[in-house]
Amino acid sequence: MDDLAIWLEEGYPQSVRTAYLILGNRLDAEDAVQEAFLRAWKFRNALAKESSFKPWLYRVVVNSCNSKLRQEIPHRDRRSDEEDIAASDVVGDVERFELSHDVASALRDLPDHLRVVVVLRYYADLSERDIALAIGRKPGTVKSRLNEARRRLAEHPALRGDTPNEEITG
Numbered sequence: 001m002d003d004l005a006i007w008l009e010e011g012y013p014q015s016v017r018t019a020y021l022i023l024g025n026r027l028d029a030e031d032a033v034q035e036a037f038l039r040a041w042k043f044r045n046a047l048a049k050e051s052s053f054k055p056w057l058y059r060v061v062v063n064s065c066n067s068k069l070r071q072e073i074p075h076r077d078r079r080s081d082e083e084d085i086a087a088s089d090v091v092g093d094v095e096r097f098e099l100s101h102d103v104a105s106a107l108r109d110l111p112d113h114l115r116v117v118v119v120l121r122y123y124a125d126l127s128e129r130d131i132a133l134a135i136g137r138k139p140g141t142v143k144s145r146l147n148e149a150r151r152r153l154a155e156h157p158a159l160r161g162d163t164p165n166e167e168i169t170g
Helices: 002-023 026-042 053-071 082-087 094-109 112-123 128-135 139-155
Strands: none
Touching: 002 026, 002 053, 002 112, 026 053, 053 112, 053 128, 094 112, 094 139, 112 128, 112 139, 128 139
């Protein structure tokens, strides 16, 4: 299980970013990942030798995030403020900040079950099969959730790029 110890160490920053995108708050994300990593280490022997660490660990991280979404976060506002977004590893320069702010806003507006699959696919870079393992659903469910999430994101005002000043004058 030395491979798991290495993966836990190397996977921590990406796991925190993933949890942050799911939960919308950096402190909640760090707390969820710490709980998930403790749980993963405690039950490391449950992982079959031939299994992939990545989907298994993300399953533990997602379960920890879902637990926070159900139990703790509904009792307070989970929307992050711009300072929290600016402090995250997701942004760099001003243009990238504006884009990431729009993306973060659109992600926050997705229902939890859609946000999770988008984050795991596009930020954690898991395959649809690995996402299915990570969330405990069938691959077809993952595919339909991704399609629904893409549709909603494409229609989201923050990502449409429609501005009144772009009208064509004739």
